[in-house]
Amino acid sequence: MDSFFEQQLAVLNAQMLSSFGTETISYQRRIAGTEAGGDADLQAVPIDPLRLEGFTNGNFAVRWLQKQDLEEANITPAKGDIVRLADGTFTRGGNYTVMQIQEDLGGGVRLVLERRST
Amino acid sequence: MAMTDPDILTDAIIASLQSIDALVTSDLLRAGAQSIIAYKTNMEEGFVNIEDFVLQQDAGTIVVFWRGTRTGIFDKKDTIKHDFGISLKPNGRASQIFTMIREGVCAVPEGRKFKLTQVTTDVRPPEDMACTNRSVYIAGNFGVREFSDITFTLTERGIDN
Numbered sequence: 424m425d426s427f428f429e430q431q432l433a434v435l436n437a438q439m440l441s442s443f444g445t446e447t448i449s450y451q452r453r454i455a456g457t458e459a460g461g462d463a464d465l466q467a468v469p470i471d472p473l474r475l476e477g478f479t480n481g482n483f484a485v486r487w488l489q490k491q492d493l494e495e496a497n498i499t500p501a502k503g504d505i506v507r508l509a510d511g512t513f514t515r516g517g518n519y520t521v522m523q524i525q526e527d528l529g530g531g532v533r534l535v536l537e538r539r540s541t
Numbered sequence: 542m543a544m545t546d547p548d549i550l551t552d553a554i555i556a557s558l559q560s561i562d563a564l565v566t567s568d569l570l571r572a573g574a575q576s577i578i579a580y581k582t583n584m585e586e587g588f589v590n591i592e593d594f595v596l597q598q599d600a601g602t603i604v605v606f607w608r609g610t611r612t613g614i615f616d617k618k619d620t621i622k623h624d625f626g627i628s629l630k631p632n633g634r635a636s637q638i639f640t641m642i643r644e645g646v647c648a649v650p651e652g653r654k655f656k657l658t659q660v661t662t663d664v665r666p667p668e669d670m671a672c673t674n675r676s677v678y679i680a681g682n683f684g685v686r687e688f689s690d691i692t693f694t695l696t697e698r699g700i701d702n
Contacts, residue, residue: 482596482597483683522683522685522686539600540600541571541599
């Protein structure tokens with residue numbers, strides 16, 4: 424059974440997503456650059472990319488989502504997957520490559536993404 | 542003879558690269574000749590550094606930058622050697638754009654391949670041209686980032702006196 428801390432973190436994560444998960448991202452599995460599954464639309468929290476680059480509309484973006492949503496879409500995220508982001512104030516829309524995946528104990532997943540094509 | 546300002550050579554390298562038809566019409570660059578960009582080291586306020594510049598480099602562009610200048614020997618004579626780099630971030634494979642640059646015919650200044658081109662009359666054709674790929678762990682936020690750089694040297698003609 425999850426610890427009290429993990430349960431509390433899961434509640435916080437669920438609340439975070441319902442409050443700030445304003446963005447729908449399109450997630451696609453890739454294996455060695457080749458499409459390996461259909462796109463899945465997932466709710467995500469856009470996290471300020473200014474922390475990464477010091478300027479807007481750069482090459483990097485960070486998105487936070489729930490592991491549960493990935494599991495329901497039958498996706499095990501891996502480096503090299505593609506995330507399609509829409510144009511936003513801090514993000515230039517387009518295809519981004521998953522560079523890092525971080526998971527917290529409460530079922531939250533943080534994706535660090537890099538734009539590798541125009 | 543006086544040393545040539547390396548930033549003038551940077552501009553001359555770019556003018557030559559922009560005159561390679563196969564390169565500027567290639568899908569590897571996002572906007573043709575405009576995608577060949579200069580980075581000039583500048584200590585004024587408001588400027589950053591080459592690492593930041595390359596990290597933030599747009600996909601589908603190449604950045605030409607001056608790496609440093611030193612003295613050296615050419616034909617048993619003291620000479621000035623300028624080291625340059627080209628950071629590659631093509632829409633596709635680095636090997637393709639490296640080949641296009643090295644073997645590309647530059648209409649400016651004289652219609653020869655870049656590897657044989659004197660970008661100004663003051664310097665010899667590029668020497669020691671190499672392309673190196675590397676993956677570097679930048680920081681927790683960036684993770685591992687892949688870089689591809691061409692490096693080469695331009696030796697000034699004449700004796701440094």
